[in-house]
Amino acid sequence: MPLPERFDAGLYFIGHIETPWRDRAACPRNARESDAVCTVVVDPRWAAALAGVETCSHLLVLYWMHEARRDLVVQVPRRHGTARGTFALRSPVRPNPVAASVVRLVGLEGTRLSVVGLDCLNGTPLVDIKPYFASTDAVAGAVVGWHATPER
Amino acid sequence: MPLPERFDAGLYFIGHIETPWRDRAACPRNARESDAVCTVVVDPRWAAALAGVETCSHLLVLYWMHEARRDLVVQVPRRHGTARGTFALRSPVRPNPVAASVVRLVGLEGTRLSVVGLDCLNGTPLVDIKPYFASTDAVAGAVVGWHATPER
Numbered sequence: 252m253p254l255p256e257r258f259d260a261g262l263y264f265i266g267h268i269e270t271p272w273r274d275r276a277a278c279p280r281n282a283r284e285s286d287a288v289c290t291v292v293v294d295p296r297w298a299a300a301l302a303g304v305e306t307c308s309h310l311l312v313l314y315w316m317h318e319a320r321r322d323l324v325v326q327v328p329r330r331h332g333t334a335r336g337t338f339a340l341r342s343p344v345r346p347n348p349v350a351a352s353v354v355r356l357v358g359l360e361g362t363r364l365s366v367v368g369l370d371c372l373n374g375t376p377l378v379d380i381k382p383y384f385a386s387t388d389a390v391a392g393a394v395v396g397w398h399a400t401p402e403r
Numbered sequence: 404m405p406l407p408e409r410f411d412a413g414l415y416f417i418g419h420i421e422t423p424w425r426d427r428a429a430c431p432r433n434a435r436e437s438d439a440v441c442t443v444v445v446d447p448r449w450a451a452a453l454a455g456v457e458t459c460s461h462l463l464v465l466y467w468m469h470e471a472r473r474d475l476v477v478q479v480p481r482r483h484g485t486a487r488g489t490f491a492l493r494s495p496v497r498p499n500p501v502a503a504s505v506v507r508l509v510g511l512e513g514t515r516l517s518v519v520g521l522d523c524l525n526g527t528p529l530v531d532i533k534p535y536f537a538s539t540d541a542v543a544g545a546v547v548g549w550h551a552t553p554e555r
Contacts, residue, residue, distance in 0.1 A: 255448075258413025259528065260467055262499050263406070283539050293490075296407075297498065300476040303491030306548025313465075313501060315412055324452040338445075338532040339455030346449065347414050347530050351463060351503050353542055368539075376411065378499050380490040382547045387435050387520075389541040390505055395534045396458025 252322045254346070266293040266362070266377035268314055270369055275318065279370040280329065281341070282352050289369040291354075291377060293362040301380075305359045309383035310366065312352050315376040316343035335397060353383055404474045406498070418445040418514070418529035420466055422521055427470065431522040432481065433493070434504050441521040443506075443529060445514040453532075457511045461535035462518065464504050467528040468495035487549060505535055 269290040272278045279285040337345045358365035421442040424430045431437040489497045510517035
């Protein structure tokens with residue numbers, strides 16, 4: 252699938268993420284498979300933007316899956332053998348490899364946030380940190396049909 | 404706050420979002436304030452990536468808040484009079500103005516998705532569509548302390 256010839260917008264990496272996982276094969280399959288404490292490190296340039304973050308129990312962290320190719324529109328997920336569209340998957344491989352993970356904040360020291368709930372490579376670039384609002388972000392009854400149905 | 408001199412990564416706009424709101428003042432304060440049906444329009448280039456999306460009850464939509472400035476690290480939220488750090492807010496104004504909204508999928512025709520749960524401007528560029536997994540994305544008990552505490 253040929254990618255567009257040029258980008259439409261630019262991102263700044265605002266920091267990076269420190270995790271125990273040094274290659275993709277070692278990463279957990281999803282963020283609930285590990286309770287490892289990871290560290291979200293914000294560049295000093297943005298330190299003032301963290302004021303108030305300490306009052307949040309959970310955060311939505313956006314990061315850049317820098318090792319992922321961007322040109323696949325259909326993929327076969329690791330444990331479900333049927334090909335699916337990229338937008339029906341949480342695979343890192345997508346046109347814009349921006350991941351969104353809900354993390355639990357367990358500590359904040361200066362510009363270093365200790366969190367539980369990440370599954371990415373050590374050194375992953377950080378794109379954004381947002382407060383997680385249960386009122387708008389939590390939908391307990393949501394269903395992903397293809398995933399809920401066992402493969403034959 | 405001076406921004407970095409260059410970008411670290413590039414985004415492709417993969418489509419756009421059609422909403423009833425033509426200027427920022429008209430937008431709902433958050434996505435649960437309106438039950439308007441909006442349309443997420445995916446560019447034909449990515450049509451195949453939608454296979455399987457129709458089985459999802461809810462999606463996580465990432466989009467680009469193209470009218471937002473990017474240089475504020477501290478802001479006063481509209482209805483809470485105290486200044487907070489950008490990363491403690493869901494304001495569109497942030498170093499990387501990528502919004503993340505949980506939407507309910509109510510229809511899919513070709514590359515047009517009808518959804519409920521957006522609060523953005525008409526014409527907002529689309530960055531990504533992901534399946535919403537309650538198992539990892541829903542945290543009903545999450546608290547944003549500064550928001551839960553009434554202003555004096």
